[in-house]
Amino acid sequence: MIQTMILDIAPEKCTGCLLCELYCSLSHEGRVIPDLARISVLGDQNRQILIPTSCIPCGNNPCITACPEPGAILKNDLGAVIIIEELCTACGKCARACQIGAIKVHRLAGRGKKGKAIALKCDQCGGDPLCVKVCPPNAIQICPETVAGQGVHDRLLAAQQVLEEAISHE
Amino acid sequence: MITIHVRYFNFLAAYIGQKSQSLELPDGFTITDLIHKLAQEGPPAFREIVWREDQPNPHLRIFQNDTLVDNNRMKTPLATGDTIMLFPAISGG
Amino acid sequence: MSEYPYAGYAGQYLRVDLTKGNIQKLPIPLDWVENYLGGNGIGVKILWDEVPANIQPLDPENKLIIATGPLCGLPIPNTGRLEFIAKSPLTGIYGDSNAGGHFGPELKFAGYDLIVFEGQAPEPVYLSIHDDRVELHPAKHLWGRDTFTTEALLQQEHQDPNLRVACIGPAGEHLVRYASIQVTYRRSAARSGMGAVMGAKQLKAVAVRGTGGIRLAEPVKMQALALKLHQRIRTNPFYRSVHTYGTPGLVALMQPIGRFPTQNFRYGSFDGFEDISGEALREQHLLRDTACYSCPIGCDKVYTVTDGEYAGTLNSSVEYETLNALGARLCVRQLDAVLKANERCDALGLDTISAGGAIAFAMELAEKGILGPAEMDGLDLRWGDARTLITLLERIAARQGFLGDLLAEGTARAAHWLGRGSERYAMHVKGQDIPAQDGRAQQSMGLAHVTSSRGADHLKAFPVLDETGAIEEAVRRYGDKYLPDLVNPLATQYKAFLVKDCEDYAAIVDSSGNCKSGGTFVMAEIYWQDQAEAIRLATGMEMSVSRLCQTGERIYNLMRCYNALHGITCEDDTLPWRFTQIPSPSGNARGSICHLEIMLPEYYRLRGWDARTGLPTQRTLARLGLEAAHSRLRAAVASGASKAAYEQLGWSPPYVGPTKDAL
16 A cells, blocks of 8 residues: 655754755746745745745645535545646635645646636655755655644644744834 | 873764863874774764774864874874864865 | 747846936847856956946946846756946956845846846936836835845835845945945845945845746756756765854864964964854854755854843854954954844945955054044944944944044055055955955965955955865866865965866856855865756757856956956055065964965966966957957057056055064
């Protein structure tokens, strides 16, 4: 039986190098375009807080529940939650359902069911995540799903709340 | 016997667990002998930085009384009161 | 717009006329990328073509060029860098500075390789770039604000925490001749006074957000190469020290080498070095590691001061140079004060190296009785006084008081103006302050300071293989035929060769967009071959090693020609007497002087420059496709125009002796 994996993200180790965003965008989109990366590093102006944010997956899968298009977002054999681009209408419901902002909708000509836009999220690169390979401080690691994805999800959520407060005081 | 003082810099101090130490050594002990002794007695991570196969690691930087120790000086005997400074590979500025 | 013939580049640039408020979007001329690559290569080309010798640096006719390179933004390790180029207000000749961080790639994502600013805005303005929306805005509300506040305000105004900003602080606004440009996140484009050029143009900031991408000629092969280089860097023997301590780790190393300048270069070792070392910094003040764009090393850190007089100080990019310039150079051993001083330099927008150099100059003048008590503005200019350091930085940034205003001119110009024998204590080359190296302790650095195209500087050549002797790295680059002398810091043999090769490669790195503190120099992991391959895979440009070498030489020679238009000759290729006359009293360097007289003639010979004048020969320039440059240079020399320009520079060559001083 294939071991399903989660991304274990430790924000306190992140250096903000953005190599995860860079490689993610290059391998998925064929060019360097961090805006289309499936992982985003959030942070404050002074870099006291850095939070690499991606689908874990969390285990609750509110994104799958929210999606109105049959088969457009589902859990694959490896346990990753993936979007089937050709079926995605870019309605944004999955993005809104995700509490940590791991899904983003992008207007991209020729993409998605309507040929205008799609939602993008981490697909674990088919089982060998590139961000894990390139992250220099090992802030992103791949772990067997015996470690609860919900725990990592909640860790990121808490960190994001601290960040929001810090930004509002800046 | 001679007494010398060894100082560990950069991450060497963390690897060996102290910033400096005094050592009593036999007369005629050379710098190479010293590095060998430290390598043998130190933890594996430290050993890897200071020793390579059968000689001091070429990336280890050694100063004897504020003088850079090159290959020739490795075989000179230490003297009482010598201060040896050890650095791992560092560069850049 | 049809696709640019080369990938890797955005293919277009902005020309902003600040006088008229016009913005043009123009395709990058192929000549620029094919012959000058990007970054400071294109920068010097534009200066050569568009900023003649009779233009003064603070005139509206000077141009400020902000230039990325073909590798900027790419997954190749350390590609966050970009260049700021203009005629320097500090030296009057070619000027540039380089910064890492995250601004450069954002400019490329927005769709621009470079920006050329011309003229002078009638009121303070800033430029915003959001992909194809490029606009000038009033900046009166930002004028007077420090750089951190400016960045935060712009991010709020544009409701974008990811907005990347390059801005000046009060120092640039007051035209301090070594004012810096600060770049997200807190990285400094500090040397040569580019911030004063921005200030003279009343340009407060450039804010950019780009959501586009960079097209690559061979994305799959590029990804493979990038991963390979990334792994090589992470397993390199120098990785651990550079990652853990950053450049501050050099403080302790430079001490026994005798290369930690103390008391205005009188000594090469500082008895307080442990108080301001990288070890002390990490132990007492470290908050977290941070990294520039695409950097696997993460040498940068966030440091905080949590108690004492300077509690609340928050800093990143605290570098070896700063620990020296604001620490040992002035005999200050209070680390939290040095951190405060660094924070203020970043906030005010000041080059820490030239600021420290100016203050050290003042302290020595006070010690020697050359400055009278009435001229010290009530300050105690004793060596080691941290309060003086902090106060004087504020006054320099504001040009406040006799001393603040004098020192804001930079050491070399201040000495020239003051006279009274103060020239002896101005530690500069071609008007720029010498950084934290000593040619007596490392011969190649002495030569590098002299031959740098922007005045005294360690980064134009950055010869690090012979700091303490990196034998394996030297063999990998050059084979073993130059050993052992090539890696012996005190030997002069082969150092001209080393400096020339490093200058040519550094010119390419600074034109490409990758970092010299990363794999190219400090780890000696990436070199001509890898660089050529990376450029090829990124752009699709035919790029052999020999073509790349020639491009590096072309860039360096054009910089020399530009400086020669301003009257620079071998007469200016000198070091102050301390380095050539006084044997070093410190560490491994004790008893040594810097033997420029051996290295410089060999350097001219290798460069193909005339031994009598130090200027590129016709033959050398023709080989590099710079025939026209030779004609123009010859005409400028013959007509006396270059001599006339030289008289406007405002400084004299460093004092070389004789001296009665023992140290």
